[in-house]
Amino acid sequence: MSFSGAAGVIFGAFVFFLGLSVGSFLNVVVYRLPREGLSVWRPRRSFCPACQNQLVWRDNIPCLSYILLKGRCRYCGAPISARYPLVELLSGVLALSLYGVYGFTLQFFFYWYFACALTAVAFIDSELMVIPDLLILPTILLGLVIAVLCPNPILTGSFLWDKLLLKGWNPRLVSLSGAVLGFFCGFLSLFAASLCYKLWRRKDGLGAGDPPLLGLIGVYLGWRSIFPILFLSSVIGLLSVILTLAAGRIPARGRMGSMRVPFGPFLVLAALFWLFYGEAIINWYLSLVTVA
């Protein structure tokens, strides 16, 4: 999709601002979904978590309000978390990047929803060390519906895709089978890893939400994405722990073993990377194998 020409630039800017606004809603999801007594839809107006004052429209403009308010609540002066503009900006950039890849198609909306759900998961998990089922389960179900509505060869890989179509399979069924296979590959690989750790150390090494999260990723990106994403997320996770230790935030002696790091954000980072570059990497790898 090209952004050249006045129309392209205007439409790109429109998609970016749409992304910023959706990011505003994502902030509501990130704050309210994991907290008891709050729902995403009620109360309707946003409020300051510190003084509970309801916000007026001019305090709700994505990114701009944060800058104008200098990162503090208008009423009580409490600092506003940098997460708010960060989520909004990230959502804008993701929307624009996906639009650049898919144009204004159904696939654009589907992958945009997927990217938004992942973003919410990453920020909730990094803050509260929990991945809400309320976010994961509907997203998995939607992914299966999408696989049927928009048959997608990425879910099986072109080799398996061609083979099954030649055998007379319906493309929608092949696509759905790919999504289901992706779910089980993702879910079972982390579930098995977590079970082994539990048997070995007699305590939980992974959060209960991590296997379903990787299952969800498999539903949207296919079984071939699972092992590269596991590898990449482990590398990013390890690097970030090393950097945290190097920055001097070393836990007290003897407490290294109890240091808890949420794995969800690393899985999300790796999955977003794979969403944009996965196919190119697989094609590059296949070209090497074919030449050899």
Ligand SMILES: [Zn+2]
């Ligand atoms: Zn306040």
